Amino acid sequence: MADYSYDPKYASEEQVAYAGTLDRGWKIGFVLMLIFFGLYVFGVLPAHVSMEQLAQYWVLPADQYLKAVNGPTGWGWVALVTKGDYLNYIGIAILAGITVVCYAQVLPLFLKKGDKVYSAIMIAEILVLVLAASGILGGGAH
């Protein structure tokens, strides 16, 4: 893990805690993404959508692409995680999910200090990110 020099005078306790979790999280997500991508492109695991099919359909808008390849929306990819292409979503989801973890980890520090406004901002941000990740907002298409 990178050891960034820091001084408590310049970076608060919350800021340093956030940075530590972010540092670990993005590295885990990035490494997993590379490993899973290797398994995918070198054909170690079979893909739900073959590379040849993919190269035919990636000219389509996302919704038409999904129809053409019978692809999942929302968290439906979890059911296809044994397939090489959708296995990659684990690393991508970690990259897209680490911020919520950072917020959840730092929130108690703000609560402990009695910083009600920032605690409320953090709770609201967690709700926004969870809402985005939930797939509830999955309607609408071209």
Add this chain to the structure above:
Amino acid sequence: MNHHSSLWHKGLWIPGLVALLIFLSQEGWCAEAAAASATTTPWWVWAAALFVTSFLLGIVAVLGGVGGGVLFVPIVGGFFFPFHLDFVRGAGLMVALAGALAAGPGLLKSGMASLRLAMPLALIASASAIVGAMMGLALPTHIIQTALGATILGIVALMWTAKKSEQPDVPKADALSSALGIHGLYFDAAKNQEIDWKVHRTPLGLLMFVVIGIMAGMFGLGAGWANVPVLNLLMGAPLKVSVATSKFMLSIVDTSAAWVYLNKGAVLALIAVPSILGIMLGSLIGVRLLKRANASVVRKVVIGMLLLAGSRALMKGLGF
């Protein structure tokens, strides 16, 4: 020989190469031609070409002082590659997100990025980015293409005209920023001194981040090009704090938009992963070249590239 090696050392061959690729794509190897050949060209050629292009863009982005996403979306989406704009924007968001996540820890621990400054603004921008992402995936492609072109041309104008202020004069913090306790202290190594900062015009700043969030989600461009002027010129944060906080904020704002794209199937691993890897490796090389490159010349070349890419997107959107 000396002249060539000088150009080489200044890193000017890289934006030159990207500009040449763009020129060639205008001359017949355009996205439509690429789409027609998409079925005949092996998939791995596209993946490899995307990696190389992203790598070069990663170098150029650092040398030109712009985010990877703002170059990636218009150039990969407008020229050479057959991918639909939905997937390019999905990959663009992941590119901007990965870069911001990687930079975040160092920026936070050094105190250059401020959590207290970022959090209220990021809340507004990330909620808006969800709306922008949903709009971007719901509107017809030609409208998004047209709006993207207009936005890129707007960014060109902004880059050409906007001034930066190393340490803006903030006579008095506004009531909202005082209530939120938005202020800080950082050590400027270049000046070898501590800089105390505060901000003003926070309500207007919050309003601006509604627009920035929508655009970030809609186009997948990242939003450093808009964050920095608002933080620096409008709110009066020092330039270094603005740049660092902007970069960190992208990790929050682009997260919300990325989830919408992911949930709607607009993130394809074969497009996103080579792009992320290429840009990140390119950025590392770019940082090494930074000391030797002529930054102002590279920046002009980047502005030229964006001008070309924005015009192309606008023309495609308008059906020319």
